Amino acid sequence: MTDTIFALASAQGRAGVAVVRVSGPLSWNAAEALCGSLPEPRRAGVRTVANPATGAMIDEALVLAFEKGSSFTGEALVEFQTHGSVAVVSSLLDALGSMEGVRMAEPGEFTRRAMDAGRLDLAQVEGLADLIDAETDAQRNQALLVMRGGLSAQTESWRNHLLHALALIEATIDFADEDVPVDVVPDVVAELTSVRNELAGQLAGADAAERVRSGFEVAIVGRPNAGKSSLLNRLAGRKAAITSDVAGTTRDVIEVRMDLGGLAVTLLDTAGLRDSEDQIEAIGVALAQERAAAADMRIYLLEPGQDAPDGGVAVDEADLVVRGKSDLGSGDLSSLTGEGIDALIAEVTSRLTFRSQGASLVIRARQRDALVRGSAAVDAALGALEISGADLELVSEDVRAAVTVLDSLVGRVDVEDVLGEIFGRFCIGK
The missing domain is CATH 1.20.120.430 (tRNA modification GTPase MnmE domain 2)
Known part of the structure; x- marks a missing residue:
């Protein structure tokens, strides 16, 4: 006989409502032991839930019962919607765990049973x-x-x-x-x-679908002190990277996850591209070149007076070349004042949206x-x-x-x- 399983189906921790599922041949028996009687199948009913071993009240909950063939798992199933305190959930799970023939579910076991019952196939599970x-x-x-x-x-x-x-x-x-x-x-x-x-x-x-699923990477590259970390902070809306007037402050790649036009995008702040005798900085520059080359797109941030990107990372048609620090004179954007930032975000979003078109299943x-x-x-x-x-x-x-x-x-x-x-x-x- 298939085991009857139970688990918390909502998030851990305090909440307004917590959901506990019980699925398997003994699910209705277990629920009746907890609350005396069940509402009609697929109709919600308020019930007092108590520990059958001690008679102590656990909570007043909304209870739903599903007959075999009508639930997510395809088995007889009961769902308790309790108040979402840690103490209530813990007491209910302890009461279920003390019942013979009822055990805690393993990761993904509810979905595995749904697949075994023909409710989902493997592609749908994924x-x-x-x-x-x-x-x-x-x-x-x-x-x-x-x-x-x-x-x-x-x-x-x-x-x-x-x-x-x-x-x-x-x-x-x-x-x-x-x-x-x-x-x-x-x-x-x-x-x-x-x-x-x-x-x-x-x-x-398939490539476009994978980029949508896992997210795009956009690397911000340029010389030391070009304003890359300041641009990352402005785009992120918070201080994600340390900024200073000292060249070479950024040594490692700093990542910030964002939602641009519904697409998951990870912005990469990389070390300033230059030759350095500092061994640690040189490692950071090498890592910056590697991550920038592997990224889906690069934003080359030029300094005032700089004519073209340099530093050993090639520019292709998917990349953007912009001039920063417009607050100091001519330029495309300023991380200090916010000038040109909205236009930059719009352009990055447009290019990545174009690349995501034609995504398959x-x-x-x-x-x-x-x-x-x-x-x-x-x-x-x-x-x-x-x-x-x-x-x-x-x-x-x-x-x-x-x-x-x-x-x-x-x-x-x-x-x-x-x-x-x-x-x-x-x-x-x-």
Whole structure:
């Protein structure tokens, strides 16, 4: 028999309301022991919750019961919405933990049960995990698309096309000794080509999707005392970096996470680019060059009188070159007065938004790898069909391989090795 599990589903610490979930075959029995009776399924009811062992009242809570097949996990489930004090939650969890056959849930166990019950597939689970971690609107929207089955539906469509192609091939193999009135190869090629093109489209947008999911990096680079740390502080709206008139103050890379136009962006304040005999500063300059080169975009901050960027970091078309300290004369912006800062933010946001366009539904490296392997199998099948007198049994195996890979995308097969890593990242109550 499956264990009955429980956990706090809301955040730890004091709050107005705390949510405790109980799921499994004994969930209703456990809840009735705590509050005497349950409201009708899927209808909220106020109940007095007491420890069945001592009779001591724990709280007055809103209780919801869900029958098997109608809950998130697919199991019988009860949800307690209590007052969110640490003492109330602790007492309720202690009371549940003392009951026979009821135990604390492991990380992600509620979601794992939802997947096992067919309420979610693996791609939707990954979308749910990203939704929980979403910091910006772009991340939320991307995660919602996947969690609501966008990638799953697309995968099912590819699978159906491949199975149709496979059926045509198998029919030809089965009737190899008879006259087959229709040449099925053109239809098979059309089906496989359609799938290959759609896989290519999703892979083409995978980089943009990954940037939306994990966030962009924008490095602020320039000479010592160009005003990089002051610009970072102005953009962040707080003193994130130490500023001084002493050249080389910034030694390490300072990172500030921001939301720009719904996109997660990490600003990097780097060491001033120059040759230095100071060993520690030289290490900082080398690290600055490395991080700046790896960033998605660079803001080159020029000093008054400086004609062009220098310091060993190349400039490409995605980068911005601006002149700072406009309060001292001519320039594009001033971290002191705020002149030009809004325009700079707007330009950075516009460029990163453009780069995020065309993002696909492929949000994880595992998903990208599955699409790459599936595409390779389809390409192998198409390549074999181009040969006169192609061995259809070999083509059939390539198509089967593609179907198997796409099945792994949504968790039908061959995913046990990744499940522990995925579910282990969930909180206990999810």
